[in-house]
Amino acid sequence: MKKDELTLVRQIRDRFSFSEGVGIGDDAAVLNFKQPVLLTTDLMIEDVHFDLSYTSFYHLGFKIVSVNVSDIYAMGGDFKAFLFSAGIPETVSEEDFKELFDGIENALKHYRGFLIGGDLSKSEKVVLSGFAVGEASEPVLRKGAEPGDLILITSFLGLSSAGLNLLKSLPDDKRKVIKSIKDFKKYPPIIEIDGINELLQRHLMPVARNPERFKHIAKAMMDISDGLLIDLHRLCEENNVGAEIYLEDIPKHPAVIEVAEYLNIDAMKFILSGGEDYELLVISERNAQEFGLTAVGRIVEEKGIYLVHPDKGKIPVKPEGWQHF
Amino acid sequence: MKKDELTLVRQIRDRFSFSEGVGIGDDAAVLNFKQPVLLTTDLMIEDVHFDLSYTSFYHLGFKIVSVNVSDIYAMGGDFKAFLFSAGIPETVSEEDFKELFDGIENALKHYRGFLIGGDLSKSEKVVLSGFAVGEASEPVLRKGAEPGDLILITSFLGLSSAGLNLLKSLPDDKRKVIKSIKDFKKYPPIIEIDGINELLQRHLMPVARNPERFKHIAKAMMDISDGLLIDLHRLCEENNVGAEIYLEDIPKHPAVIEVAEYLNIDAMKFILSGGEDYELLVISERNAQEFGLTAVGRIVEEKGIYLVHPDKGKIPVKPEGWQHF
The missing domain is CATH 3.30.1330.10 (PurM-like, N-terminal domain)
Structure with a gap:
């Protein structure tokens, strides 16, 4: 310059x-x-x-x-x-x-x-x-979750990290095309996977989720920037509680599944530990489907994060996600 | 780590x-x-x-x-x-x-x-x-200066850039010693110049100048972070005015003069264009010696920055200082 x-x-x-x-x-x-x-x-x-x-x-x-x-x-x-x-x-x-x-x-x-x-x-x-x-007249903090509360998320997770992994796998000419895109919704799919541009956009130009319509039902809240498991772990630590995640209830975006297959990576890694989705993690006493929120787990007394498999039952997991050091 | x-x-x-x-x-x-x-x-x-x-x-x-x-x-x-x-x-x-x-x-x-x-x-x-x-109940802006107002500074200028230039000239062993100093006032002079540690401290650990006692007399104010001339130029642009600086009235710190001689650099370059002193530039209708401020010039109608030499008279100068691009 x-x-x-x-x-x-x-x-x-x-x-x-x-x-x-x-x-x-x-x-x-x-x-x-x-x-x-x-x-x-x-x-x-x-x-x-x-x-x-x-x-x-x-x-x-x-x-x-x-x-x-x-x-x-x-x-x-x-x-x-x-x-x-x-x-x-x-x-x-x-x-x-x-x-x-x-x-x-x-x-x-x-x-x-x-x-x-x-x-x-x-x-x-x-x-x-x-x-x-x-x-904010009444800020919603990370603190406020209690055993029995529902764990809600605002939308699909893993899009950003699936998008990132796909971007890393692309050759130079495709990377150059992506750099030129300002509106991913209007652009033809960059590779042959339905909804692929949504993933790329989520990684490159994420849009923050405004909780205006549902913040009144939130007892605690945070954004999912480093991955569901690690961010939930942080929220639980703040409240001296634990959490169960019901794997069956987690919504899975078809393009995330397809990209995971294409890259030969476990899709649940994107969904549970992928960062930068900037969806919200909302803790509430009640379900809130009318606001588009999905219940994926529950706050429990016992500390730690547990994945509940439909067949294997309850398994403790290490929080994993994006950490810098 | x-x-x-x-x-x-x-x-x-x-x-x-x-x-x-x-x-x-x-x-x-x-x-x-x-x-x-x-x-x-x-x-x-x-x-x-x-x-x-x-x-x-x-x-x-x-x-x-x-x-x-x-x-x-x-x-x-x-x-x-x-x-x-x-x-x-x-x-x-x-x-x-x-x-x-x-x-x-x-x-x-x-x-x-x-x-x-x-x-x-x-x-x-x-x-x-x-x-x-x-x-601040009543923030003091850069805007507010009018022709006739005095230009006041809170203390000596050029210490930080003299200190910086000296630091750059030092051998490795002296640099290592300086890294270990937390309180420059209590440390013996790092080279044989009176007040030298004050210069080093001003560059490495500057202390911001609190205008609490005199802000009520300020019509406009800014900190001198990039050098007197360039910062005064910015303030003048904001007010559609110019400024005269009386070179005789500018206080000259003895250690700045000595370091300038030692490094064979014009001391006025440090004083007029050296950045990072974090002294304040105060525009006021009246002098304010009782608060330790020194009048070094006056706001004038004619745009531009002018240096007034005791013998050579009024000379326009280009604003110079620390610019990144």
Whole structure:
């Protein structure tokens, strides 16, 4: 990139206006809140969280917003504003830089929030750091689950990790095509599996699940970012309880099953331990099918996570999922 | 590091308790505010912002807090809470990881704020991303300066960049010693220049300047993070005005002069264009010596930044300072 930092910041600022307070361009942003404020941050680093051979800067911009908004939604909150810092290698083109902010802008339009600040730096690898701000009159915490409560999920799991594994298996020419896609729904299937683009989109440009309609029935809630088992384990630890998962009740997305067969990987690995779906894990006293939620297990007194097989019975499992260290 | 992420997060959480809301361990932190909320973020990346041959993880922890708090103070705000994300290479030891959080903890004690959230990731280079949250009943913006106003600074400038240039010139054995220093004030001078440790500390572990006592006289304010000229240029652009700097009135720290001679660099380059001092630039109708502020110039109608030499008169200058692109 040839543009200097002052010019870049001015362009970004002109693009993202914010009329309800002080936005980009001062030492700090200024916002007014009437309810408790929610604050969260998530980091995405090249070659750790994403691979630029099949991920476009547009995807990255959209995703860094989604993963942060997901944490606000997981608290039952309303998303308000976003701060965004980036480390950008000198080799990144002005076009890619623009696409990054196109992705951010479209995600912010979708979630109805504002970009209000950030920081730009040089870097060897692409580094994206997002910071989401929201509010909630009554935040829903991870704490609150009790034995007997149902474990609900908002939709199919494993799509993102099935998508990721498929992406890794693709040759260069297909990767290039995927980088060019902005709307996966409108694009013909990239390989001959029904619903395959949904999996790719879920990995590259996930959309956070808004619990607005059902948060009132949630005693505890969190987003499933590192995989069902590990995230459920975290929630259980927080509440000094355990959990049973009924394998028969877990919804299985046909494309996840097909990709698993295609790659010769156990589909349940994607579903139980695959990260980055950004569905919600909802703990409730009652079922909530009317809101599209699916009950897949129950909170129990005995600590630990247990898988209940239809024939083999109850088996304790180690929580597995995405861990960095 | 051998510890897994769950263990690391648990240890950090046990260490940083937060009783006024929800802190580390949920999807998002929850805080209550009665005044307008200030939000800011700053990024520090290995080999761009710091060099691990003379910078310890303790210094980094302290500095990532200070540079973010500085932005809250620059708005005339009270600092409340901090979120911290890090990308950590696998080669970083558990001891260094602990030192990083020692630095954060000590800085937070100094500024009386709480660590309330963050994100940890693997990374090739060390990446530190801080988010500071504060509040202010009446934030002081960059906007507000008018022709005739005085330009005040809170103390000597150029210490950090003189310190940085000196650090870069040092041999390996001296760099190692510097890495081990936690309190530069108590340490004998690392080279034979009076006040040299103050310069090193200013670069490695800067302390943000709290404007509590004088913010009521500020019409506009910002922190000097990228150098006096470039930051003043930014403030002037914001107000559609220009500025004159009276070179005679600028305080010159003796150690900055000595280091400049030692390195054969023009001391005024450090003072006018050196970044990272984290002093404040205060625009006021009146002088404020009683608060330790020094008037170094005046806002003028004519756009541009002008240096006023005692003999050569008024000369326009290009804003120079730390720019990333």
